[in-house]
Amino acid sequence: MLGAGPAGLVLANLLCAAGVECVVVERRGREHVQQRARAGFLSPRSVALLREHGLDQGLARVGREHDRCEFRSAAGRLDLCYRELGSGGVHTVYPQQLLVTDLIAELERRGGQILFDTTVLAVGDLDSARPWARLRAADGREQRCSARYIAGCDGARGIARTALPVAPAVRDHAITWLALLARAPSTSDSVIYGVHAAGFAGQMPRSPDITRYYLQCDPGIDVRDWDEQRIWHELDERLQAERYGAPPRGPIIERSLVRLRSEILDPIQYGRLFLVGDAATSISPSAAKGANLAIVEAGILAPALGAAVHTGDETELRHYSQRCLPLIRQAQEFSHWMIELLHPPAPNDPEAEYQRVLRRARLHSLTTSAHHRHHFAESYVGL
Ligand SMILES: Cc1cc2nc3c(=O)[nH]c(=O)nc-3n(C[C@H](O)[C@H](O)[C@H](O)COP(=O)(O)OP(=O)(O)OC[C@H]3O[C@@H](n4cnc5c(N)ncnc54)[C@H](O)[C@@H]3O)c2cc1C
Structure with a gap:
């Protein structure tokens, strides 16, 4: 083996x-x-x-x-408790x-x-x-x-x-994430997906005192270019700290790049x-x-x-x-489907506006359609 x-x-x-x-x-x-x-x-x-x-x-x-995830976008906050949806899996x-x-x-x-x-x-x-x-x-x-x-x-x-x-x-999605682990308490019960024009940001609990964060970044960056100040600034911005509260802070104990x-x-x-x-x-x-x-x-x-x-x-x-x-x-x-929902189109993409419209439509459908939320929950926890 x-x-x-x-x-x-x-x-x-x-x-x-x-x-x-x-x-x-x-x-x-x-x-x-x-x-x-x-x-x-x-x-x-x-x-x-x-x-x-x-x-x-x-x-x-x-x-x-764990049974909740949350999407934060310009349209507001969508909180999904998937235990109550789909087949009730967590x-x-x-x-x-x-x-x-x-x-x-x-x-x-x-x-x-x-x-x-x-x-x-x-x-x-x-x-x-x-x-x-x-x-x-x-x-x-x-x-x-x-x-x-x-x-x-x-x-x-x-x-x-x-x-x-x-x-x-x-499929090379031409998307790179800065994957971070912070010694910061997992204060939120939700996985939080920041759907932001500047790029995706994610916040995920790992253990009571460790939180995983993701930040979409330019490909080929040097992780050392992102100091803690810049990381927290971007997380605050993309997760809309002003509206919903700042993500829990703590020393960044690991950083790496993930190419999707x-x-x-x-x-x-x-x-x-x-x-x-x-x-x-x-x-x-x-x-x-x-x-x-x-x-x-x-x-x-x-x-x-x-x-x-x-x-x-x-x-x-x-x-x-x-x-x-x-x-x-x-x-x-x-x-x-998640990748297309979470990431803004590249700035030089000639079809960028079309993709933005689709992104909004996907979030709107999740917000307004109970059927869609059930289907999402099945796919999210299921295999
Ligand atoms: C940042 C990040 C976050 C993730 N989050 C999630 C998540 O929340 N949920 C989820 O389901 N998945 C997640 N994944 C994906 C998940 O980690 C992988 O899908 C999982 O590790 C796959 O397991 P594996 O055993 O197939 O491969 P691996 O875990 O990659 O194990 C393969 C092993 O083979 C060894 N190996 C490689 N080449 C050789 C060789 N030639 N000879 C001998 N040994 C060799 C490697 O050293 C390694 O130990 C995440 C991945 C990353 C990078």
């Missing part, structure tokens, strides 16, 4: 519990993987899967249910690095093996009975390992996806290689779908691999792509 992110670790835990021997190969060190802050919102389906397989101790203890806020830490501990408790600081350089013979992976350890030594099946859980820039003989359908890019592969398997999570589809974080897709796909692949290993029956494995792709397409479609 390539990669110790949510996809690889959930899959490995499920396989271990089913008595399927597997090894996870991870190019980064344990500490790095356990501290990498990314996602925070788990869907009801992800939570149910983690609970069913005994992987929810941490999130059951400190995860917080998110559970639980930072990805805590989930990854839990999954590593549980996998090791179950006797699973993780090779940290080990990079997969290539995979091959995927359509044979013994596909292989070439690994390089931290000391530079290389070795070739073979297995009955390989799961590519190595993320959007991993090597597994490059072994598939298909090119992805790609979407990729869909079809199929997501080839021979004995199966892609899971961001390796199978890279999706923008605009609708919080990536980690959830990773968990749900791992939940689909694990029993199929278990059946193939224990009984030799590969029927379920053959249908892996077909089962995952409808979920992937639905998540991509909704994320795309």
Whole structure:
């Protein structure tokens, strides 16, 4: 198994519990993987899967249910309680690095093996009975390992996806976010989306004393150009602090750039290689779908691999792509809709005015149509 992110670790835990021997190969060190802050919102389906397989101790203890989001625009404030809409589902806020830490501990408790600081350089013979992976350890030594099946859980820039003989359908949204973590209390119960002419701003709770913020920025900026004063000024402006109160402040403890890019592969398997999570589809974080897709796909692949290993029956494995792709397409479609709603057109876009009109129409429809709000809620928490 390539990669110790949510996809690889959930899959490995499920396989271990089913008595399927597997090894996870991870190019980064344990500490790095356990501290990498990314996602925070788990869907009801992800939570149910983690609970069913005994992987929810941490999130059951400190995860917080979350059921509101708010859009702030020139037209005013639209507050949506999605527990009361759609199928009544809610998110559970639980930072990805805590989930990854839990999954590593549980996998090791179950006797699973993780090779940290080990990079997969290539995979091959995927359509044979013994596909292989070439690994390089931290000391530079290389070795070739073979297995009955390989799961590519190595993320959007991993090597597994490059072994598939298909090119992805790609959309580069030409949008960049400055992703920030602030040591600031999550005072609002809502995720707040600032729909502003100067660019998108987002405020999302992560833990009682950590808040994630996003600011749309010019591509190719140096994150050091954005000092704290500028960050808080832009957040105040785009989240309309004067009207609705200032976002909670605190030292910025992490900043990085996220380029919004979407990729869909079809199929997501080839021979004995199966892609899971961001390796199978890279999706923008605009609708919080990536980690959830990773968990749900791992939940689909694990029993199929278990059946193939224990009984030799590969029927379920053959249908892996077909089962995952409808979920992937639905998540991509909704994320795309969110991207178009949240971001103003580029200033030099000749169709900018047309896009502004569409943005207003989308918000108006959400504000005035109960049907639309129900549909939004289903798509927002669902998979
Ligand atoms: C700022 C930000 C916020 C986000 N917020 C959300 C959210 O709220 N909700 C949500 O659902 N999603 C969110 N996402 C997306 C989510 O984090 C990803 O979709 C998720 O991490 C995917 O999990 P994965 O296991 O597929 O891939 P990853 O987490 O990327 O894990 C892949 C692993 O493979 C390893 N690897 C790569 N190449 C190799 C190699 N050659 N050899 C060995 N190992 C390798 C990597 O080091 C990594 O550990 C967010 C992402 C970002 C960047």
